[in-house]
Amino acid sequence: MAKPKVAICWLGGCGGCDEAVVDINEVLLSVAGAVDLVLWPVALDFKYDSIRAMKDGEIALSIINGNIRNSEQKEMAELLRAKSQIVLAFGACACFGGTPGLANLTTKQDIFDWVYKNSPTVVNPKGNVPKPNSRNNGNELTLPEIYEQVQALNGVIDVDYYLPGCPPPPYLVMYAVSAVLENKLPPKGSTLAPHRALCDSCKRNKTKPERMAITEIKRIHEVEATPDTCFLAQGILCLGPATRDGCGESCININIPCRGCFGPVEGVVDSGAKYISALASILDVQSDADMTRLTDQFMDLAGYLYRFSLPTSILKKKRS
Amino acid sequence: MSENKPKIVCFSCKFGWGYLTDEATLSKQIENWIPIICTGKIDTTDIINAFEQGADGVLILGCPEGDCHYQDGNYEAKKRVHLLSRLLEPMGIEKDRIRIELGTDPEGKRIPQLIKEMSQDLIKLGSSKTSAAVGKRPAKEMIKAKGGK
Amino acid sequence: MTEKITINPITRLEGHGKIEIFLDDKGNVDDAYWQVVELRGFERFCLGRPVEELPRIMPNICGVCPTPHNMASVKALDDLYSVEPTPTAKLIRNLHYNAFMVEDHLLHFFILSAPDFVLGPNANPAERNILGVVGKVGLEIGGKVIETRKRCREIIRYIGSKPPHPEGGLPGGVSRGVTEEDRKWMRDTADFTVEFCQFALELFKQTVLDNKTYLNLVLNDAYKLNTYYMGMVDDSNRVNFYEGKLRVVDPKGAEYALFDCHDYASHMGEWVEPWTYIRLTHLRKVGWNGLNDDAGTSLYRVGPLARLNVAESMYTPLAQKEYEAMFDILGGKPSHHTLAYHWARLIEALQAAEHMQRIVNDPLLTSKDIRNMNLKLGKVGIGCVEAARGTLIHHYEADDEGRTTKVNLIVATQHNAAPICLSVKKAAKAFVKGPEVKEGLLNMVEMAFRAYDPCLGCATHALPGKMPLTVNIREPNGNLIRTIERS
Numbered sequence: 001m002a003k004p005k006v007a008i009c010w011l012g013g014c015g016g017c018d019e020a021v022v023d024i025n026e027v028l029l030s031v032a033g034a035v036d037l038v039l040w041p042v043a044l045d046f047k048y049d050s051i052r053a054m055k056d057g058e059i060a061l062s063i064i065n066g067n068i069r070n071s072e073q074k075e076m077a078e079l080l081r082a083k084s085q086i087v088l089a090f091g092a093c094a095c096f097g098g099t100p101g102l103a104n105l106t107t108k109q110d111i112f113d114w115v116y117k118n119s120p121t122v123v124n125p126k127g128n129v130p131k132p133n134s135r136n137n138g139n140e141l142t143l144p145e146i147y148e149q150v151q152a153l154n155g156v157i158d159v160d161y162y163l164p165g166c167p168p169p170p171y172l173v174m175y176a177v178s179a180v181l182e183n184k185l186p187p188k189g190s191t192l193a194p195h196r197a198l199c200d201s202c203k204r205n206k207t208k209p210e211r212m213a214i215t216e217i218k219r220i221h222e223v224e225a226t227p228d229t230c231f232l233a234q235g236i237l238c239l240g241p242a243t244r245d246g247c248g249e250s251c252i253n254i255n256i257p258c259r260g261c262f263g264p265v266e267g268v269v270d271s272g273a274k275y276i277s278a279l280a281s282i283l284d285v286q287s288d289a290d291m292t293r294l295t296d297q298f299m300d301l302a303g304y305l306y307r308f309s310l311p312t313s314i315l316k317k318k319r320s
Numbered sequence: 321m322s323e324n325k326p327k328i329v330c331f332s333c334k335f336g337w338g339y340l341t342d343e344a345t346l347s348k349q350i351e352n353w354i355p356i357i358c359t360g361k362i363d364t365t366d367i368i369n370a371f372e373q374g375a376d377g378v379l380i381l382g383c384p385e386g387d388c389h390y391q392d393g394n395y396e397a398k399k400r401v402h403l404l405s406r407l408l409e410p411m412g413i414e415k416d417r418i419r420i421e422l423g424t425d426p427e428g429k430r431i432p433q434l435i436k437e438m439s440q441d442l443i444k445l446g447s448s449k450t451s452a453a454v455g456k457r458p459a460k461e462m463i464k465a466k467g468g469k
Numbered sequence: 470m471t472e473k474i475t476i477n478p479i480t481r482l483e484g485h486g487k488i489e490i491f492l493d494d495k496g497n498v499d500d501a502y503w504q505v506v507e508l509r510g511f512e513r514f515c516l517g518r519p520v521e522e523l524p525r526i527m528p529n530i531c532g533v534c535p536t537p538h539n540m541a542s543v544k545a546l547d548d549l550y551s552v553e554p555t556p557t558a559k560l561i562r563n564l565h566y567n568a569f570m571v572e573d574h575l576l577h578f579f580i581l582s583a584p585d586f587v588l589g590p591n592a593n594p595a596e597r598n599i600l601g602v603v604g605k606v607g608l609e610i611g612g613k614v615i616e617t618r619k620r621c622r623e624i625i626r627y628i629g630s631k632p633p634h635p636e637g638g639l640p641g642g643v644s645r646g647v648t649e650e651d652r653k654w655m656r657d658t659a660d661f662t663v664e665f666c667q668f669a670l671e672l673f674k675q676t677v678l679d680n681k682t683y684l685n686l687v688l689n690d691a692y693k694l695n696t697y698y699m700g701m702v703d704d705s706n707r708v709n710f711y712e713g714k715l716r717v718v719d720p721k722g723a724e725y726a727l728f729d730c731h732d733y734a735s736h737m738g739e740w741v742e743p744w745t746y747i748r749l750t751h752l753r754k755v756g757w758n759g760l761n762d763d764a765g766t767s768l769y770r771v772g773p774l775a776r777l778n779v780a781e782s783m784y785t786p787l788a789q790k791e792y793e794a795m796f797d798i799l800g801g802k803p804s805h806h807t808l809a810y811h812w813a814r815l816i817e818a819l820q821a822a823e824h825m826q827r828i829v830n831d832p833l834l835t836s837k838d839i840r841n842m843n844l845k846l847g848k849v850g851i852g853c854v855e856a857a858r859g860t861l862i863h864h865y866e867a868d869d870e871g872r873t874t875k876v877n878l879i880v881a882t883q884h885n886a887a888p889i890c891l892s893v894k895k896a897a898k899a900f901v902k903g904p905e906v907k908e909g910l911l912n913m914v915e916m917a918f919r920a921y922d923p924c925l926g927c928a929t930h931a932l933p934g935k936m937p938l939t940v941n942i943r944e945p946n947g948n949l950i951r952t953i954e955r956s
Contacts, residue, residue: 010485012507016532016633022576023632025619026612041478043580045594045912048477070507072485099529102514105410111510115748116741119512119877122748123738123757130508134743137500139473139491141744144506148452155455167532167633219871221521221546221639224840250630254637254645259525261634273364276407280399291402299872301403302410303518307526311455314368319412319449410517 004060004181007039007051009080011073012100012150013066017091018042020167021063024174031177035060051079059084061180065167067093067100067311068151071132072144081157086180088192092166094153095191096263097311099166101150104310104317105302108148152312162191166261166308169248191244195266198240198258202249204230213284217297220257231257232282237304242268242275261308270313272305326376326442327352328435331366333359333394336383338428349432359383359420360393364404371413376448379438380420381431387424394422412449416441472496474906479503479915481581481598488914490897501897503890503918505747512876520546520850520867523876524638527863530880532633536569536625537856537881539635540711541863546640549850549865552843557836558642564655564828565628565635566711566854570821571662572621573857574773574814575669579614582811585916586683587676591909606672617665620658624825627651642840649835659825663787666819670791673815678798687808688799691899692917695720695762695805696888697752697769700776701855708780708820710855716779717752717769720762722803725752730853733862737879738767740887749887750879760891768891771859771884772921773813778803783816785823791816807892810920846871856881858921885921892917 010018018040022028038059039046051059062084068074081087092098103111116122116129132145153159163176176192179185186192199205207229218235225231231238231252238257244265251258264271285291298304306313329352332338338346338355347353352375356362359382367378380401382394398420405415419438425431442448477487485506493499511530515523524542528535540562547554554562584597587605596604622632628645629635637644647655677683686692699717703709706716717726717736726736738753751757755767762768769775777796783789795812796802828834852863859881866875896917900910 012509014529014532014535016529016535019532019633022618023622025615041480043481044598045480047480069509072506099526100509100511100514102526103510105517106510106513111508111513114513115508115510119739120734121737121739121750121753121877121879122741123751123753124741128741128743130741130746131743136502136742136744139489139500139502141489141502141504143504143744143746146508146746149454151455166529167631169631219519219521221550221641221844224842225644227645247631250626251636254628254630256525256630256636256644259522259636270365270368272407273368273404276364276403277400280396280403283399285399291399295402295406298403298406299519299870300517300522301407303522305407314365314372315408315411315413315451316453316455317451318410319451 003034003036005038005058006035007059007062007080007084008037009039009062009064009076010042011064011066011077011094011153012069013091013093013098015042017065017093017167020091020165020170020173023170024177025170027174031181034181048076048079051083054083056082057085061086061088063088063090064153065090065094067097068147068153068156069100069103070144070146074147074156077153077157086160086185087153087157088161088163088176088180089153089159090163091168092164092261092263092308094159095162095164095312096309097150097152098308101152101309101311102303102307103150106318107320108146149317150311155311160188161185162193164191164193164244164261164263165247168193169246169250171248172246191266193244193246193262196245197265198243198245198247198249198262201245202230202240202252204228204252208233212282214282215284215294217294219299225255225257227255237298239271239275239305241278242271242305259304259307263309271309272302272313275305276301326439326448327374328377328379328438328442329354329370329375330379330381330431330435331356331359331362332381332428332431333357333383335389336387336424336426337381338425338431340426341428346428346431350428350435353431358388358390358393359397360388360390362397362400364400367401367404367418368408371408371417372451377417377419377438377442379435380418381425381434382420382422384422384424398422414445416445417448474901474911476911476915479918481584481915481919488893488897490901490914492901496902498894498898498901501894501914502744503893504745505886508746512878515876516873518873520549520865520871520873521639523863523865523873525636528634528636530878534573534856534858534881535632535634536566536629537854537861538863539629539638540566541852541854541856541861543638543640544712544852544854545850545863545865546638546852547850548852549847549867550640550844551847552641552841552845554642555836555838555841557646557833558839558841560828560831560834561628561643561647561839563711564647564825564834565625567821567825567828568621568624568658570710570857571666571818571825572618572625574818574821575614575666576618577857578669578673578811578814578818579610582919585912585919586811589683590686590913590916591907594908594912597912606676610672613665613668617662621662624655624658627655639840640844641842644839646837646839647835652829652835656826656829659822659829662822663819663826666815666822667787670815670819673812677812687806687812689808689899691896692807692892692920693805694768694770694807694888694892694895696766697725698775698778698803699769699771699860699884700779701853701860702780703784706781707784708776708782708817709784710817710821712854715853715860718779718803720766720803720805722778730862731851733851733853733864733879734877737884739879739883745886745890747886748883749890750883751887760887760894762888762891768887769884770888770921771855771881772810772857773817774804774807774810775859776855777813777816783820785820785827787823788816788820791819807917807920858882859884882921889918889921892921
């Protein structure tokens, strides 16, 4: 029987999700033996044309990481969707937009102005700007068009399964891949990770006081955080309550608070909004002035709460 | 937003606002009115959704301090509004677009006036910025009740 | 009529890019372009973020080289807060950093570049990958590469959290110390790694240097570029990845500049072309002179070969021996042979491994003094490290509450961007002749840039021979989820 065809493709990602696949180490050898890898630009020499030549649905599984910011990424997402039976959004960028999604707080023009004009090291006397079409020495050159907005994968195609994390940890990668190979998948649209919040498995959870009453917010570099006590109880912002479980507390274990790379808890769309409610409930303020003082200490709520998930939040992008 | 009429969504607590007048009557006077039991029930997503669907402002009317039927629903609502307006500022929604007032008005007569005042403030603020966001609307948030992790 | 050959995407390499080769009507290469096709805007969307969050955001620039971004970011914060990390914190950071250099360099050599070298550039593409390499050198080697990478990344996970995206890093220190108990396995890892790096160099000698055809390829003019070189050196002009001054040597090897990273903007200029999103870094004081390596060139290269060209010696003894042997065979310093990057890379991996050994045996490693809390917020912070691919600079400015107001990044690949364009063009002109172009020759064009970028690689496809394998998938708390048996 022919081995199922599997494609791994990166769109607007950083390569970390591809490293995450390699991080399953020797298990990769078993997996590689059980499938026919037909695309993995970072490691194999197949070009896009070989995918274009396939029949629709010929690929059993496409693992796509990275978000969508330019026309080539959109084209590849649509191409792989057409040729695949199952599409797995792999990693925070594909699931929610990821860190580069923070670019939705600024504009394409702002980025271009800095990168090609205003940065202190730019030398650009001709005022050149990269364009989708240009000519050089008589030759026609093309570049993908960069869009105004960063989108998660499900902003442009239907996604069958989600595997969150920046990047997903090895055990969840193995779990997802084996679920596909053994055809033991949950209903379409599911996220292949635990449903509850990080706090549920965090060792520090039991150190939370019965009623938290924060009156002061501390920034992680200004204090020496106690290694075994809940960060929030110490007045240090931690997104555990609004973040899906499953990472193994990789940041908590090195005494750094959670920043939400696993995205919202099951059933939640906008984790930032939900976290506000959680956060509000643990703040103890006596007056409006006190409330303002405390809110000021947060400095950058949008950046903290939407670090990985701005493109899939309700508002998605800054209004202008 | 048209220059004359900003769209304001008004949440008001039934325990403190308008409970002596029947809802049908008040509804005719207040556009986009959502009477609820306790402002503490307002989810932050409700407020963001209002903006996402075209509101120019959100007005929340809760019960006076110390008078919440559920002890501190109004206090929680206040904190939420405070934090949420900070969260939404970098998103292009000025913090004055969300307002919470604590007080009581059994007949609800003041509600249209409060809305009018807020409208005027919003007009001074200028047109609310438009959303150019593309992509599908997020699916409605659902907590599915079932077993498992 | 110009015929155009497109290679899209470029493969066995990081990043998204393509190559366009234009042939004239005689079938000769008229021009060739290496184009980078994406832009994300980190320098802008980091504005407004609290500065201490930047070491957590910046690693998302590259999941292959996340540790350098994390480290450059942390050093920029040290600078911004005028705080010197404690000696133990510095040891821990160096341990993290060297562990990364080893695993990244080894990965690149074995998985990405070895197929071209060990099998030959014109080998059948179906074999020109790790499968073919292992067929030639044995299954055991493949396993050892995975093992070395895994063990080094365990060190990274311990200190920095997730290896593809370390989130640790605080100004003046580190967030987690090392215990005596953990020193033991780290020591084992360091010893294992030194041994494997030596083996890797031996392998390189046997399969590449002892083979006349491959050696000639290394010394071939098609892969030669006469550029300047830049790299970080310590006070004795030895290769240092973590700290030091930046030194530039001219194409003849004479020192052209030696400066502190705070002066980077006066030395580095970023040129813009409409046909690529990447900015082309060049020597600002020389002035942009186009894509050429003639006498007036303003191009300089960074990365393994560049660092070895720039420095006067390595930092550790075994690596030093290899350094001397390499330049002997290449015919002196500086060496302009681009393919020698692969060799230099292995020598650097050995240095990083030896340095790890030194650190894990240092008594100060396990001290609890890991934070210097004496932070004095200033206005500007600049951090510079040598990423695996080359010099990396993070420049931040903040307001008096520690909110980021300005970010300028010079990323390693940028320094090499113009040289890569030129290398690709040279290789295309040397090897490609239309109208029909053999796949192997196109691969030789791709080889021109593979030498520069260590990238993600991995063992893919089936390896020859069967490995009986039972794998248990466990949750982090140890619960068994599933067992897979390889039949």
